[in-house]
Amino acid sequence: DVKVTQSSRYLVKRTGEKVFLECVQDMDHENMFWYRQDPGLGLRLIYFSYDVKMKEKGDIPEGYSVSREKKERFSLILESASTNQTSMYLCASSLRGRRINQPQHFGDGTRLSIL
Amino acid sequence: GQNIDQPTEMTATEGAIVQINCTYQTSGFNGLFWYQQHAGEAPTFLSYNVLDGLEEKGRFSSFLSRSKGYSYLLLKELQMKDSASYLCAVRPPNQAGTALIFGKGTTLSVSS
Numbered sequence: 001d002v003k004v005t006q007s008s009r010y011l012v013k014r015t016g017e018k019v020f021l022e023c024v025q026d027m028d029h030e031n032m033f034w035y036r037q038d039p040g041l042g043l044r045l046i047y048f049s050y051d052v053k054m055k056e057k058g059d060i061p062e063g064y065s066v067s068r069e070k071k072e073r074f075s076l077i078l079e080s081a082s083t084n085q086t087s088m089y090l091c092a093s094s095l096r097g098r099r100i101n102q103p104q105h106f107g108d109g110t111r112l113s114i115l
Numbered sequence: 116g117q118n119i120d121q122p123t124e125m126t127a128t129e130g131a132i133v134q135i136n137c138t139y140q141t142s143g144f145n146g147l148f149w150y151q152q153h154a155g156e157a158p159t160f161l162s163y164n165v166l167d168g169l170e171e172k173g174r175f176s177s178f179l180s181r182s183k184g185y186s187y188l189l190l191k192e193l194q195m196k197d198s199a200s201y202l203c204a205v206r207p208p209n210q211a212g213t214a215l216i217f218g219k220g221t222t223l224s225v226s227s
Contacts, residue, residue, distance in 0.1 A: 004157075033214070035217075040219065041219065042202070042217050042218060042219035042220055043158075043202065043204075043217040043220075044217075045214055045215075045216075048214055056214075058214065090157065090158070101146060101163040101165065103148060103150075103160035103163065104148075104160070104215060105160070106157035106158045106159070107157055108156065108157045109156075109157060
């Protein structure tokens, strides 16, 4: 069965801290994604990666960076956490391909609070 | 620009039929997905449409009209467990061809 695992369900950090959110998938998917989900704003794409060491900015990359050193792992980094980064963070993965109906599979999310 | 519109909230009763609409204006189109998300849980894939017409999957069906930039998700024989948010997402063609643009979601409440 498809499995995307995020390292923490809940996380509390302080303003200015460097925060790492980890995501691992066991499906040998090429593509991995990081979203944040906020009430009234829906899911917004932060970064995605379509191969090891490759990354592309999404709609809201400011204040974030990512790392993809291995195919199965995609990390989201908050360089210096701020209160407006308090949110639900969702990781997803999918097979590569433009015209095939491969859905994205999501992890359970990390609810991050920045105090 | 990119824009996807869905109603914010809908209510229905058990056993009824409900239609959740989604309209989109995107620069290019490469398929439309519907996801279901229960509170506090991950979104799960429901359906995919890339050609015009209706795709049926048990109690759930999804319809697409590319010329109108319009889709709907039809839920039949509603059950309490169908109370959830339903997310419409469009796949635009881009360099990697894989990122999705999500609507803000429709929260469906099913009552007995």
